[in-house]
Amino acid sequence: MKAWPAPAKLNLFLHITGRREDGYHNLQTAFQFLDFGDSLFFDTNNSGKIDLQTEFAGVPSEDNLIVKAATLLKPFTETHHGVDISVTKRLPMGGGLGGGSSNAATTLVALNKLWQCGLSQQKLAQIGLSLGADVPIFIAGHAAWAEGVGEDLTPISPIEPWFAVICPDCHVSTAEIFSSVELTRDCEPITIPRFLSGEGRNVCEAVVIKHYPAVANALEWLAQYAPPRMTGTGACVFADFQSQQQAQDVIDKLPSHWQGFVAKGCNQSPLTARALAEK
Numbered sequence: 001m002k003a004w005p006a007p008a009k010l011n012l013f014l015h016i017t018g019r020r021e022d023g024y025h026n027l028q029t030a031f032q033f034l035d036f037g038d039s040l041f042f043d044t045n046n047s048g049k050i051d052l053q054t055e056f057a058g059v060p061s062e063d064n065l066i067v068k069a070a071t072l073l074k075p076f077t078e079t080h081h082g083v084d085i086s087v088t089k090r091l092p093m094g095g096g097l098g099g100g101s102s103n104a105a106t107t108l109v110a111l112n113k114l115w116q117c118g119l120s121q122q123k124l125a126q127i128g129l130s131l132g133a134d135v136p137i138f139i140a141g142h143a144a145w146a147e148g149v150g151e152d153l154t155p156i157s158p159i160e161p162w163f164a165v166i167c168p169d170c171h172v173s174t175a176e177i178f179s180s181v182e183l184t185r186d187c188e189p190i191t192i193p194r195f196l197s198g199e200g201r202n203v204c205e206a207v208v209i210k211h212y213p214a215v216a217n218a219l220e221w222l223a224q225y226a227p228p229r230m231t232g233t234g235a236c237v238f239a240d241f242q243s244q245q246q247a248q249d250v251i252d253k254l255p256s257h258w259q260g261f262v263a264k265g266c267n268q269s270p271l272t273a274r275a276l277a278e279k
């Protein structure tokens with residue numbers, strides 16, 4: 001069985017421009033994928049059942065975004081279609097790398113093919129948005145400028161550097177950071193050219209470092225080598241480098257109790273390439 005990739009994403013910057021009536025926030029961000037992520041395996045059958053065979057610590061199967069995504073797609077295929085799903089998990093949960101959203105997107109894209117649902121990318125993104133604000137970008141599959149709650153996407157092609165990513169040993173709750181009174185919610189909107197020429201920061205960083213010393217320590221450590229940033233609402237932090245070796249040299253110096261990895265920024269998602277190969 002061939003693997004389906006569920007790549008990580010980075011938020012290259014993250015500004016909040018306002019709060020909507022439903023409590024969600026309007027934001028501006030830029031997403032780029034990494035050539036690093038989870039692998040999902042789908043073994044379709046005629047049982048009519050969706051069976052997730054990999055255990056996720058602290059996430060009951062019915063709450064898993066993979067099972068939720070498959071369940072939402074089920075009405076669009078014949079009732080006898082079922083699937084056994086297993087996962088090689090590499091992305092930390094609650095790391096700001098979008099692991100859960102990416103797993104959901106890969107499930108929707110893969111089962112749309114394997115169950116022959118015939119849904120358009122637009123329809124898959126619409127279904128995905130009900131699972132999480134970041135699912136549509138993983139379905140769209142191209143690096144993007146995002147507005148709205150993250151679903152209003154414009155493809156962009158920033159440079160594709162090598163990244164050193166550090167995963168502090170803590171989980172940051174996205175809902176907790178977005179509900180903080182300390183969060184800056186009135187950023188002046190910027191334009192794509194202004195971002196591409198270097199503007200933009202992550203406004204969640206200031207809130208996260210106050211409450212999560214592990215994230216503050218990781219940012220401070222990485223700053224010795226290159227300007228560090230946090231992705232999403234954390235906990236992971238990253239810095240970009242011109243070569244794989246430069247990024248690897250930094251990761252090789254990581255204190256032994258810290259986790260980190262080197263990955264290349266990709267403007268085309270590895271999921272898109274895999275979906276095209278299935279045709």
Ligand SMILES: C[C@](O)(CO)[C@H](O)COP(=O)(O)OP(=O)(O)OC[C@H]1O[C@@H](n2ccc(N)nc2=O)[C@H](O)[C@@H]1O
Pocket residue numbers: 011023024025026027029096101131132133134135148149150174175178179232233
């Ligand atoms: C911060 C980002 O990672 C940037 O890529 C995403 O916008 C978060 O996306 P996500 O993890 O898929 O988030 P969701 O599961 O949709 O939302 C988690 C919680 O974060 C808050 N939330 C999320 C996105 C958003 N634009 N405004 C919000 O206020 C809401 O309280 C929500 O209950």
Ligand SMILES: Nc1ncnc2c1ncn2[C@@H]1O[C@H](COP(=O)(O)OP(=O)(O)OP(=O)(O)O)[C@@H](O)[C@H]1O
Pocket residue numbers: 056058059063064065066092093094095096097098099100101102103104134174232233234235
């Ligand atoms: N398949 C899944 N993989 C990871 N997390 C999942 C999954 N299904 C449900 N979850 C839940 O979703 C939560 C957020 O996980 P996720 O890995 O998407 O966080 P994240 O990287 O911070 O995402 P984001 O950048 O979108 O905020 C987890 O803590 C977990 O409880």
